[in-house]
Amino acid sequence: MTCRSVRCEEHELRSLFLFEKLGSDQLALLCREGRVYWFDPGTVYREGDPAACLFVLFEGTVILSRRVGGQDVDVNRSSTRGVYAGAFQAYLGDQVPQVYNNSMRVTEPSRFFVLPADTFAEIMHEWFPMAVHLLEGLFFGTKNTQQAIGQRERLLALGSLTAGLTHELNNPAAAAARAASALRERVAGMRRGLGQIAADPHQRANLDTLTELHANAAETISQPPALSPLQAADHEDAVVDWLEEHDIADGWQLAPAFVQAGIGADWLDRIARALPTDMLGPAVRWLNCTVETELLMNEIEDSTSRVSALINAAKQYAQLDRAPQRRADVHELLDSTLVMLSQKIGPHIRVVKDYDRTLPRIPCYPGELNQVWTNLIDNAVSALDKAALDSSDADGTLTVRTARDGDRLLVEIRDTGPGIPPGIRDRVFDPFFTTKPVGEGTGLGLDISWRIVVNRHSGDLRVESVPGDTRFQVRLPLTPTDPDTPQETS
Template identity: 65%
Template sequence: MSGQLMPCSAQEIGSLFLFEKLSPEQLGRLCCEGRVELFQPGPVYTEGDQATCFFVMVEGTVVLSRRVGDDDVEVTRTSQPGVYAGAMQAYIGDRVRQVYNNSMRVTEPTRFFVLPADTFADVMREWFPMAVHLLEGLFFGSKSMQATIGQRERLLALGSLSAGLTHELNNPAAAAVRATSTLRERIAKMRHKLALIAEGPFSRDALANLIEIQERTAERVAKAPALSPLEASDREDALTDWLEDRGIDYGWQIAPTFVQAGLDIDWLEQVAAAVDEEILPGAVAWLNYTVETELLMNEIEDSTTRISHLVDAAKQYSQLDRAPYRVADVHELLDSTLLMLSGKIGPRIEVVKEYDRTLPSIPAYPAELNQVWTNLIDNAVCAMSENGGEGTLTVRTALDHERFLVEFRDTGPGIDPEIKGRIFDPFFTTKPVGQGTGLGLDISWRIIVNKHHGSIQVQSAPGDTRFQVLLPLTAETPETPEEAV
């Protein structure tokens, strides 16, 4: 948008704090190469457009805003003469993409001193060569420091996740090792019992019946129902009585195994009807080993399946074999992050998932989204630690005004209203020294807003804090490396 050209007064320009130390010759050059423009209420320039001018307000009211999703969020409103905006990094040249990093509009007729970006760059280099070097160092040093500390934040999260993953993997791995060792013992006893049976006075038909019963028993184990503790106890007592009535005095030892396998008195009656009375104790012992081996193999299968799921979750979380930018299932990303953080969340925090499974997959940077989920979940867990480590974490997804909403709600003490406006600031943290860099929410904001053109906001009250992430459903142009977090 262009304004109305106005006369340029070197005296007036020199009264602005930015130019008050310039010589009359320098002020004259500014008026000669720049211009004064009067803008009527409305937009002056738009975020993301090529930065062609440097603006210094002479009088009026200016509003600066940043695009967050589909909305423009006001960040500054001022009537202070001398405030400046626009192509402020023009002196760096082509080393940085020269675009407006915010939008500017005026709410009343407003005069600006306008300097073309090329002229601003030349003036800076000629008049302030040392300052330009310092500013360049500050600019690139700040970006480098931000990238380094951001990487440090990722490494801290990775270290925490690795410790949790190691713990989570250790439990099923140890269970599989124990079950394998016990299985070897049971198979050895089964071989010994088989040798005794083979040497005993059993007919071919009796052995055939026993093998058939063994097969049916294995099938029953695979379909064992889940019993309540009271139901299991009652069934154990009934089986123990039945076994003892038939001279099997060690029935109390094997009854719990039979109950766990889903076997009952009807099954024992079928066994008793299929074999002679004198071989019933040996048959029951033989079948007990069958049941134990089946249960142990189930335990090994469950443990190794758990390990496989954890490895898959780690793979999904890291996105190591995936394209950086792709269409992703947000629910898969949330599940993998929750599984990776399950050790840190602990058993005293209840996790509730309220997913809208009808929502579509969306174009995104999955690895970066997982980092956001990690930061928000970690903050929620830390907040609830103030309640003795107990509480409820609710993860909800929904469609909100044609955007994908992901909400993390915790029952912690809430965020102090005095600091609520600062929680997304770099290096701001309420965690103890050494436990946080103060960059988790800043990085999360950059990932959601800058890389995904979404928004992130917070609502907080004691017992109800909600971080809400809104993501676009359709693809937008991925950010360039300079704009990446």
């Protein structure tokens, strides 16, 4: 970038809206301390460099850009006289890092009034002391408000997830408790039945046969058939008929457990052939107790496994036992978030996982990415809930897709909801902007997500939306952008 300075004219400074109310002495001071420069097309300053000057445009065209995911994204373009950029927060001094928060380039020869940052800070404090205090309050007040509401947003999400997790844990826990109570009764019945059989010398000789039949039944129970309700009812009728034919009372109470375990009339015939007729009734009842015992133990095992899986998902989601920054499998993070949000995903929503399992682990902050997935999936569910309310028979689809996109990993959260109107699509990532009813959203979910993806992970977050197809796309680097990023894969 080449530039040349020219003389500063007080009357020309007064023509700029920023200085039009200043007195002659003030304008003279500005001309003494500042300079007017012509800049040829190119970069004037870069984002992140020390903020050394305030630039005020006389003529030309400026473009401001921000660094997003390793690329410069234009955020503003102007040819308006008097627009300013650069060190305009110099009045805050060392309270904030004094670096340029964007990059500026000119597309044609452009002329600026350039004022050193320290001079601008001194002038602000000397000429506008009250305004400086007001601006400081506004700056830090807004920053603190964003942090407080951001924390509130996280607490609201945590409360919602906790309620859902509690509900999900309660179901298998209650099932295990019911099964354990019933198991106690069945074990008592087994003891009584076995005692009655052992007390009869004629029946005692068949205990080995009963034990073998029980072992065979246990093998059958381990692989029960998958029956529809209609098929199960037909099988129960057949078992009841068999029991009545063999003079075994209350067959309707015994049949469900036998059918659930995969034991039908053919299997019962094996019992009838193996045992004397007078022992058949007590033996069938004792075997029914053992079958129910096995079924109840299976139910307890399934329930406790479900509890364990939920706890593991919650631990994976919260990343409580992991380093804050590490290499992680994004699919594990997505799955744990879906489990945590399962209570919010109603029966009218079909979840589709379109994963590319060949994708490698990526360097990231897993706990923070889970917050991004939570925000995006929660918004998609809200959109689908709204669509369901608008049309009572509307079923929605939530699709979570991963794929490779060049040197990046793509995560796409897609819903078939009503879409985002074009007029507000550019504002969805703005702080405090929300389309949810008052009290249901803070408007910081997507802003926080954008900051996590872009600022923390050097990634990219964007949205595409038409009615029936809204896609939030997150692109994350496959390789570290920070040399301090951990390289381990465990």
